[in-house]
Amino acid sequence: MAKTRPTLKDIAAALNLSHPTVSRALADHKGISPETKARVRQTAERLGYVANSSARMLRQGQSSVIGLLLPDMTNEFYAAIAQRVADDCSAQNRQLVLSISAGDSERELSLVRALLEARPSCVIAALTEKPKPETIAYLRNAYCVQIMYPHDELDGPVVTVEDSSGARIAIEHLVKLGHERIGFVGPSAEFALGEARLRGLRQAMRAAGLSVEEHYTRLGPSDAAFGYEATQALLALRCPPTAIYLSTAPLSLGGAFALNARQAKVPGDVSVVVAGGADWHAIWPGGLTSVTLPITELADTASNLAFQAGRKSRAKGHRSVCLPFELHECASTGPPAQRRG
Amino acid sequence: MAKTRPTLKDIAAALNLSHPTVSRALADHKGISPETKARVRQTAERLGYVANSSARMLRQGQSSVIGLLLPDMTNEFYAAIAQRVADDCSAQNRQLVLSISAGDSERELSLVRALLEARPSCVIAALTEKPKPETIAYLRNAYCVQIMYPHDELDGPVVTVEDSSGARIAIEHLVKLGHERIGFVGPSAEFALGEARLRGLRQAMRAAGLSVEEHYTRLGPSDAAFGYEATQALLALRCPPTAIYLSTAPLSLGGAFALNARQAKVPGDVSVVVAGGADWHAIWPGGLTSVTLPITELADTASNLAFQAGRKSRAKGHRSVCLPFELHECASTGPPAQRRG
DNA sequence: ATGAAAGCGCTAACAA
DNA sequence: TTGTTAGCGCTTTCAT
Numbered sequence: 138m139a140k141t142r143p144t145l146k147d148i149a150a151a152l153n154l155s156h157p158t159v160s161r162a163l164a165d166h167k168g169i170s171p172e173t174k175a176r177v178r179q180t181a182e183r184l185g186y187v188a189n190s191s192a193r194m195l196r197q198g199q200s201s202v203i204g205l206l207l208p209d210m211t212n213e214f215y216a217a218i219a220q221r222v223a224d225d226c227s228a229q230n231r232q233l234v235l236s237i238s239a240g241d242s243e244r245e246l247s248l249v250r251a252l253l254e255a256r257p258s259c260v261i262a263a264l265t266e267k268p269k270p271e272t273i274a275y276l277r278n279a280y281c282v283q284i285m286y287p288h289d290e291l292d293g294p295v296v297t298v299e300d301s302s303g304a305r306i307a308i309e310h311l312v313k314l315g316h317e318r319i320g321f322v323g324p325s326a327e328f329a330l331g332e333a334r335l336r337g338l339r340q341a342m343r344a345a346g347l348s349v350e351e352h353y354t355r356l357g358p359s360d361a362a363f364g365y366e367a368t369q370a371l372l373a374l375r376c377p378p379t380a381i382y383l384s385t386a387p388l389s390l391g392g393a394f395a396l397n398a399r400q401a402k403v404p405g406d407v408s409v410v411v412a413g414g415a416d417w418h419a420i421w422p423g424g425l426t427s428v429t430l431p432i433t434e435l436a437d438t439a440s441n442l443a444f445q446a447g448r449k450s451r452a453k454g455h456r457s458v459c460l461p462f463e464l465h466e467c468a469s470t471g472p473p474a475q476r477r478g
Numbered sequence: 479m480a481k482t483r484p485t486l487k488d489i490a491a492a493l494n495l496s497h498p499t500v501s502r503a504l505a506d507h508k509g510i511s512p513e514t515k516a517r518v519r520q521t522a523e524r525l526g527y528v529a530n531s532s533a534r535m536l537r538q539g540q541s542s543v544i545g546l547l548l549p550d551m552t553n554e555f556y557a558a559i560a561q562r563v564a565d566d567c568s569a570q571n572r573q574l575v576l577s578i579s580a581g582d583s584e585r586e587l588s589l590v591r592a593l594l595e596a597r598p599s600c601v602i603a604a605l606t607e608k609p610k611p612e613t614i615a616y617l618r619n620a621y622c623v624q625i626m627y628p629h630d631e632l633d634g635p636v637v638t639v640e641d642s643s644g645a646r647i648a649i650e651h652l653v654k655l656g657h658e659r660i661g662f663v664g665p666s667a668e669f670a671l672g673e674a675r676l677r678g679l680r681q682a683m684r685a686a687g688l689s690v691e692e693h694y695t696r697l698g699p700s701d702a703a704f705g706y707e708a709t710q711a712l713l714a715l716r717c718p719p720t721a722i723y724l725s726t727a728p729l730s731l732g733g734a735f736a737l738n739a740r741q742a743k744v745p746g747d748v749s750v751v752v753a754g755g756a757d758w759h760a761i762w763p764g765g766l767t768s769v770t771l772p773i774t775e776l777a778d779t780a781s782n783l784a785f786q787a788g789r790k791s792r793a794k795g796h797r798s799v800c801l802p803f804e805l806h807e808c809a810s811t812g813p814p815a816q817r818r819g
Numbered sequence: 820a821t822g823a824a825a826g827c828g829c830t831a832a833c834a835a
Numbered sequence: 836t837t838g839t840t841a842g843c844g845c846t847t848t849c850a851t
Contacts, residue, residue, distance in 0.1 A: 141539070142597075142619065144844060155822050160846060168820060185619060190595040191532035191541065192844035195827045198482065200532065205576075210561035213554070220551035223578040227589055232596060235546075235576040237564040248568055254531040255573060256483070278481055278526060361758035390758050397738045417702035417731050485828055496838050501830060511836060533828035536843045 143184040151180050163188075190232070194256065202232045203443050204252040204260040208240045213386065213413070214430060215263070218284070221436030222261060229444055231258075240265050246272045253279060259443035264288050280446040282439050294442045295457045296435055301337030303428045303462040307382040307410040308341035310426070310464055315472045316408065317347060320371040320378035322364055322388050325356035334384050353378050364391025372399050372407070379407060379473035382428075386413035393417070393425070404471035414465070423468025431460045484525040492521050504529075531573070535597065543573045544784050545593040545601040549581045554727065554754075555771060556604070559625070562777030563602060570785055572599075581606050587613045594620060600784035605629050621787040623780050635783045636798045637776055642678030643802040644769045648723040648751040649682035651767070651805055656813045657749065658688060661712040661719035663705055663729050666697035675725055694719050705732025713740050713748070720748060720814035723769075727754035734758070734766075745812035755806070764809025772801045 145156040145163075152159070154173070162169050162177035180186075194200040203226055207215045219235065226233040236252055238245040242265045249272050252260060260276065263285040273291050280293065287295045304321075311319055319342070326332045335356070342349050352374065355367035364383060371378055372395065383389040389411035396403060403409055403421065411418070411427045418425040438458050486497040486504075493500070495514070503510045503518035521527075535541040544567055548556045560576065567574040575596055577589040583606045590613050593601060601617065604626040614632050621634065628636045645662075652660055660683070667673045676697070683690050693715065696708035705724060712719055713736065724730040730752035742748050744762065752759070752768045759766040779799050 142594075146844080156844085157823085157846075158821055160844095161821090164846085170820060173820080185615065187591060187594045187616070189536070189597060189844055191535040191597065192827090193846075194532040195530070195536055195829090195843090196845045196847080198827070210551075210557045210564065211554070213552070213557075216551045216554075216557040216560075219557075219560075219576070220578060223551065223576055224580070227577065227585065227592070230592060232592065233576050235560070235564055235574050236568065237561060239565075244568065250528060251568070251571060251573065253483075253528045256530060256532065274526065275528070278483065360760065362760040365761045387757055391761060394735065394738055394758070394761055397735055398741065400739065416728055417735070419701065419703040420706045420732060420735055486830095487828080497828085498830070498839080499837055501828095502837090505830085509836060514836080530828055533843090534830075536827090536845090537829045537831080539843070 142189075143186050144189070145186075147184060148177060148180050148186060151184070152176060199258055200232075200256045201230065202234055202255045202257040203440075204234050204236065204255070204257040204262075206236045206238060206245070206248065206252070206260060206262040206264070208238050208263055208265060210237055214432065217432045218263075218436050221433055222440055225437060225440035225444075229440075231444070238265055242267055242269050242272070245269070246275075249275050259446040261439045261443050264291075280443075282442045284435065284439050296439045296442070297457075297459045298430055298435065299459050299461045300333035301340055303384060303412065304334055304337030304382065305341040305344070306462050306464045307384075307428050308338065308345060310466070310470065311380045311382070311408060311410065312345040312347070314380075314408065314470060316378075316380040317473075318350075318353065318376070318378040318380070319347070320353045320355070320368075320381040321349075321384065322355045322367045322371070322381065322392060323384040324359040324388070338382075338384075359385045360387045361391035361394070364388035365395045366391070368392035368395035369399070372396075372401060377407065380404075380409070380470070381407060382410045384412050384428075386411075386415065389413060389427075390415070390417070403469045405474060408470040408473070410470060418467070421467075421469060424465075426467045426470040427465045428462045429465060431463055434460055483530075484527050485530070486527075488525060489518060489521050489527060492525070493517055540599055541573075541597045542571065543575055543596045543598040544781075545575050545577065545596070545598040545603075547577045547579060547586070547589060547593070547601060547603040547605070549579050549604055549606060551578055555773065558773045559604075559777050562774055563781055566778060566781035566785075570781075572785070579606055583608055583610050583613070586610070587616075590616050600787040602780050602784050605632075621784075623783045625776065625780050637780045637783070638798075638800050639771055639776065640800050640802045641674035642681055644725060644753065644771075645675055645678030645723065646682040646685070647803055647805045648725075648769045649679065649686060651807070651811065652721045652723070652749060652751065653686040653688070655721075655749065655811060657719075657721040658814075659691075659694065659717070659719040659721070660688070661694045661696070661709075661722040662690075662725065663696045663708045663712070663722065663733060664725040665700040665729070679723075679725075700726045701728045702732035702735070705729035706736045707732070709733035709736035710740070713737070713742060718748065721745075721750070721811070722748060723751045725753050725769075727752075727756065730754060730766075730768075731756070731758070744810045746815060749811040749814070751811060759808070762808075762810060765806075767808045767811040768806045769803045770806060772804055775801055 145159045149156040149159045162174045210216050223233050236248040245265050246269045260281045282294045284296045323334050357363040383392040411425050414429050486500045490497040490500045503515045551557050564574050579586040586606050587610045601622045623635045625637045664675050698704040724733040752766045755770050
């Protein structure tokens, strides 16, 4: 049976003190004799006293809860965000309340409602694509840091990733190495994210003075099977690209299988830039050059904004941060092979 | 500014009612006129009323919080557990407070302490290998469901996975198909999990009347690089195994790369059983035969035990559940090729 | 240096 | 059907 835990009064009774004195002793207030503090702490320890955050919250009018609303934990990206935010919270003695919307705006509404019952000092939210108006209304009366794809009718701090920068960084890197025939495997515009990434590709290619060739650009669902198939197709072309950019993590894995199956020399036959950092990159000696989401920085930025809730500083215009992707140069990219003839 | 939200009194004042009446109306108690209920609900809606769970908890002496303590969210297995438990919680209108110990028992202690401040009705915990005695002491006075690798000094419900069953199921499946030369790639006993899985292999082989051949058994770190290397080595043997069991998810991925690189026909040249379910299995037409952790069942079992907290039913001896792995037959396993000569 | 009293928002017992 | 009262555990005045 989960026995009811001891309260301040229990400690007070054990020491013939009043419970406010015990409270002040534990909070290390000045004006309590060191000796009393020591006795109180000792007794608290002995009784297994743990403060009741509900009572504290009720009294103080503010809780130590940070709400985190994410669409999906099976996505390694969001899982990494959750991990980092959890780390940040524990470092600041904050409670993390986690809600998973599964991309369902109806569910998101009920989760937000439930979350607000805990009166979180801040909600860090990656909202669904089309949140219900009620959800926005609820969040408007709370302090909310939006991440990833912000809903613009909700003001407050926003931490996003500059979506087009992934392609730009990858392409710039390849162009600098001398590549001109660059293959691109990405999510098609019908799927989430597709459009922005494709736009990034076009911008980067234009900036490099290259044109986006139809047959070098393979768009489809962002899964390993398509990455495999599309990369196979690119490698099988009569005049294959000298470099390939695989623009999402699942596509990268599929693409890696394709390279492997063809026993393509990397970067001898073809240079490769993949998306995301993963364990299996180590299979290639020297690793794979990759473009990654700035997960740690994103999570830390959001956490810090969250922890500022309640301070005056945030009254001055909501800070918005837009982080670029990061390039990690490894052994899978190099100059293109000399053309024959 | 996160304005202070309206309270029951605000609603009561707006309608010339007493706040307990409003409370009962919102809780749909009988003995309140339907008309009043309607008016109250409407006004609550209009004012954006959201209950204060701290006040409710303080009054009722029990919260709707479920604590979830996990070692690592970047591990896809734990991420999937978190996802499912979060789903279960939202279905039951419970709050999920997440804590990540990172395998650090010191940190685990401070997280448990912080968690208990919220007076969770239950803590679902995958404890570190050697929890601090204080951690155990704290949890002893709470209702705690342990998952995965339980600490036996802490009583209460336990939900585990029958570690040796993965190998048993895989081997039995292969033996039934007629295989005798079976390769095994697994985590060595020095690494966590290693021992139990290896024991599972030995049991299964013995049960099948087969002996564990030294050169068919490759043990090392549970990562893709080792899986790749070990599988390559198995395939390169003069007399290679006719089937291979890759016993963890990262090893499976590495092994898949090796099969691919050698252009091994699966299951023609070699049958393969992998561990875990993943997107990339779809690259093989018909998929890969796999042995998976019963993630959903494990999470649901833990959640249900958690939701029972406070009921009398749990007084009767702590229910312990030990779930077996699951076999998913796909196209990567078949009878061994005919021996030559 | 310590105690007494009040009140945060809610619900449950009792009264009307 | 509704109102009154009390109290959960804590912190914060204010008094001693």
